[in-house]
Amino acid sequence: MAAPRIIVVxxxxxxxxxxxxxxxxxxxxxxFSIVPVKRSHSVCAQGGINAAKNLKGEGDxxxxxxxxxxxxxxxxxxxTPVKLMCEAGPGIIDLLDRMGVPFNRTPEGLLDFRxxxxxxxxxxxxxxxxxxxxxxxxxxEQVRRFESEGKVKKYEGWEFLSAVIDSKGVARGITALDLxxxxxxGFAAGAVILATGGIGAIFGKSTNSVVCTGSAQSAIYQxxxxxxxxxxxxxxxxxxxxxxxxxxxxxxxxxxxxRVWVPRAPGDKRPGKEIPExxxxxxxxxxxxxxGNLVPRDIATRAIxxxxxxxxxxxxxxxxxxxxxxHIDRSTLDRKLGGILDIYEKFVGDDPHEVPMxxxxxxxxxxxxxxxxxxxxxxxxxxxxxxxxxxxxxxxNRLGANSLLSCIYAGFICGPHALEYxxxxxxxxxxxxxxxxxxxxxxxxxxxxxxxxxxxxxxxxRELGDTMTKHxxxxxxxxxxxxxxxKIVELLERYKNVSLDDRSQWANTSFVxxxxxxxxxxxxxVIVQGAILRDESRGAHYKPDFxxxxxxxxxxxxxASYTESGPRYEWEEVDTQYIKPRRRSYDAAN
Amino acid sequence: MATKTVQFEIKRQxxxxxxxxxxxxxxxxxxxMNVTTAMMDIAASxxxxxxxPTTPITYDSCCxxxxxxxxxxxxxxxxRMACSSLVDNLEQPIRVxxxxxxxxxxxxxxxxxxLFENLKAVKAWIPIDGTYDLGxxxxxxxxxxxxxxxxxxxxxCTCCMxxxxxxxxxxxxxGAATIAQVRLFNNHPTGKVLKEERLRALAGDGGIxxxxxxxxxxxxxxxxLPLTNTISDVSRDVLVQKVKDFLRG
Numbered sequence: 070m071a072a073p074r075i076i077v078v079x080x081x082x083x084x085x086x087x088x089x090x091x092x093x094x095x096x097x098x099x100x101f102s103i104v105p106v107k108r109s110h111s112v113c114a115q116g117g118i119n120a121a122k123n124l125k126g127e128g129d130x131x132x133x134x135x136x137x138x139x140x141x142x143x144x145x146x147x148x149t150p151v152k153l154m155c156e157a158g159p160g161i162i163d164l165l166d167r168m169g170v171p172f173n174r175t176p177e178g179l180l181d182f183r184x185x186x187x188x189x190x191x192x193x194x195x196x197x198x199x200x201x202x203x204x205x206x207x208x209x210e211q212v213r214r215f216e217s218e219g220k221v222k223k224y225e226g227w228e229f230l231s232a233v234i235d236s237k238g239v240a241r242g243i244t245a246l247d248l249x250x251x252x253x254x255g256f257a258a259g260a261v262i263l264a265t266g267g268i269g270a271i272f273g274k275s276t277n278s279v280v281c282t283g284s285a286q287s288a289i290y291q292x293x294x295x296x297x298x299x300x301x302x303x304x305x306x307x308x309x310x311x312x313x314x315x316x317x318x319x320x321x322x323x324x325x326x327x328r329v330w331v332p333r334a335p336g337d338k339r340p341g342k343e344i345p346e347x348x349x350x351x352x353x354x355x356x357x358x359x360x361g362n363l364v365p366r367d368i369a370t371r372a373i374x375x376x377x378x379x380x381x382x383x384x385x386x387x388x389x390x391x392x393x394x395x396h397i398d399r400s401t402l403d404r405k406l407g408g409i410l411d412i413y414e415k416f417v418g419d420d421p422h423e424v425p426m427x428x429x430x431x432x433x434x435x436x437x438x439x440x441x442x443x444x445x446x447x448x449x450x451x452x453x454x455x456x457x458x459x460x461x462x463x464x465x466n467r468l469g470a471n472s473l474l475s476c477i478y479a480g481f482i483c484g485p486h487a488l489e490y491x492x493x494x495x496x497x498x499x500x501x502x503x504x505x506x507x508x509x510x511x512x513x514x515x516x517x518x519x520x521x522x523x524x525x526x527x528x529x530x531r532e533l534g535d536t537m538t539k540h541x542x543x544x545x546x547x548x549x550x551x552x553x554x555x556k557i558v559e560l561l562e563r564y565k566n567v568s569l570d571d572r573s574q575w576a577n578t579s580f581v582x583x584x585x586x587x588x589x590x591x592x593x594x595v596i597v598q599g600a601i602l603r604d605e606s607r608g609a610h611y612k613p614d615f616x617x618x619x620x621x622x623x624x625x626x627x628x629a630s631y632t633e634s635g636p637r638y639e640w641e642e643v644d645t646q647y648i649k650p651r652r653r654s655y656d657a658a659n
Numbered sequence: 660m661a662t663k664t665v666q667f668e669i670k671r672q673x674x675x676x677x678x679x680x681x682x683x684x685x686x687x688x689x690x691x692m693n694v695t696t697a698m699m700d701i702a703a704s705x706x707x708x709x710x711x712p713t714t715p716i717t718y719d720s721c722c723x724x725x726x727x728x729x730x731x732x733x734x735x736x737x738x739r740m741a742c743s744s745l746v747d748n749l750e751q752p753i754r755v756x757x758x759x760x761x762x763x764x765x766x767x768x769x770x771x772x773x774l775f776e777n778l779k780a781v782k783a784w785i786p787i788d789g790t791y792d793l794g795x796x797x798x799x800x801x802x803x804x805x806x807x808x809x810x811x812x813x814x815x816c817t818c819c820m821x822x823x824x825x826x827x828x829x830x831x832x833x834g835a836a837t838i839a840q841v842r843l844f845n846n847h848p849t850g851k852v853l854k855e856e857r858l859r860a861l862a863g864d865g866g867i868x869x870x871x872x873x874x875x876x877x878x879x880x881x882x883x884l885p886l887t888n889t890i891s892d893v894s895r896d897v898l899v900q901k902v903k904d905f906l907r908g
Binding site: 168 | 673690692693695696703704713715717720721722723725727728766768772778783784787789793794796797799805807815844
């Protein structure tokens, strides 16, 4: 008998990687995505993908990549999966190359590599500055091939609502909503793989795409899955501030020699180009002479905060610093960074070949996520999580260009494992709980559609984003975090009075958004309460009142589980069997 | 000081079966404001310029940095991406309509899945043996990469199809985006094993000969793909393929 179908939710790099492995091994996949998968958020990744191919004669090794990743993550990641990922890296790059990714090349026709943050090696393969887009397209094309062979069925324009879990606690499928017809439907499956990305929308404005709400993660957390290390949030040092979002300015700009600076004189009114070299403060290079502009993201972000808010040296008194490429010749910039320079010029109106860019940190990445075992399975049998929505590979701070690798690697190991799992899965009793779950979802939908009150979900969302950005990003105080938690509780209360401006049953985007908002609020509490409990500073999690890392108390994975009265926490030992934790410091002494 | 405002006129249609109506909006201006920001502002306070309550606007958007290809629409008559359309660069009132060549879903949202079907028809992929470890890929010199990379930057926004006079139901023309992908995959050392199949797929009705060289596509492409050169190139290859197939009988 053929193995049951497998559902993959999310068609970014992680989801498509799993689909490819399952289809290749003879399995059948139903692939769900809010957007056509080719438009998934992975397209926004810019700078590259790490693998220790050692094509620059530097003696780079997967072990060195492993060590940089663990150290960069301040020892919070379980070491076994990270080690395996780094070992798989070179093979994954070769495969992507065979799939036709137009990576930049050396004169000899080999893959070119560049520097990225948190390493001293040229380890990052890249396709201009649109590497995520190019990788996603390569995987999308392979999936399209399987789709045309009938091995994959796509449900694009469908939103995951919940898992269907049987009376024995085993996953048997999902419920989903057709975003056009608003039809609610159940889908049976032997295994469900969530690959639903980041949670940027919880912070209001971020570098994430608008679909990155964390709604799916929150939904299954509320159904009993652990959410791990939720408090570990990466704020990228270089984003372009904007009205609707914070647009990423890739770390590759610094990898190719970009320099971060501010005028030495507070409130200097001169345009950046007219400020002489001696009057510029290259603070990353001065404070971190060994890594310079390529310190890891948490370090660079805090340095920018310090220079702006403590030293009051932001450009023209504003919260902005320069990222300068103007000393690099035009053809090199176009060949290696063209895509991101176009973005800057289109959205800001200045040409970064000619004038230094103005940037500021922005919420970017979710290191924490759904708790999974080393095969990517959650604590509910049959539910898996891969990609940014899992917590597995980046510890307390992700190194640049490791996310694309972790997405693909997790998909590659999860797909075959899920297929094996379904082969030995006992037959389902009845409908596996589908009718009951559909009834629960139908009730939620009906209630929301006719709910009356004076609250507007978009305003509630803006308040959530403001409080999360203020209290739960770069610098954290317990007092502020507690205020944020109280605010979220208030917003959850006000949510009960939300009324929709659109009650139609056709392509109703505010209905969908309002459903997501509830899930965002629930997950926001997991983040702030986890941050309150972690009384130390580690990687991206920084508390001035607890400035040191405290391995004795907190070298542990935070695991949150849902209860009616709020998240409940427990802690799990971290696997440190290969590299003994050591003090993390990127200044000159190390 | 009075707040500076921005005037919008947006074409609304509740469903394919409902009539289209225009609604006017007056929104607060902010620096760096783009058309997607305006849509978000309307969603937060859905009231027309006449003070009439309305519904939030349905439209596609995702990355907001012109790389996902979602938010293509007609803005002041021109097909373009809403996220990279800065209000300060547009004449007011800013008139926003859905793309006109694709089935309407609601408001500014249309169904562009025809492009993905076309990509299937021309086998726009590299036929690799499998995903197991087979070592490094074929060597590709930088000169070749610099030809292929721009073609691979297509974001599937379908602006090129919207503005093409030949892209109609009557011709069934595949459009420039798909032809660019044929060139990309035919250029690849492994991809070219399917070259003949791809060229034959472009040889029949709705194929490359439908192109009338209006050159609107290359003008409107937000990613500046070399579309007209590409169509010339692939046209020649299709012709050569036709002759070969004819001689083979």
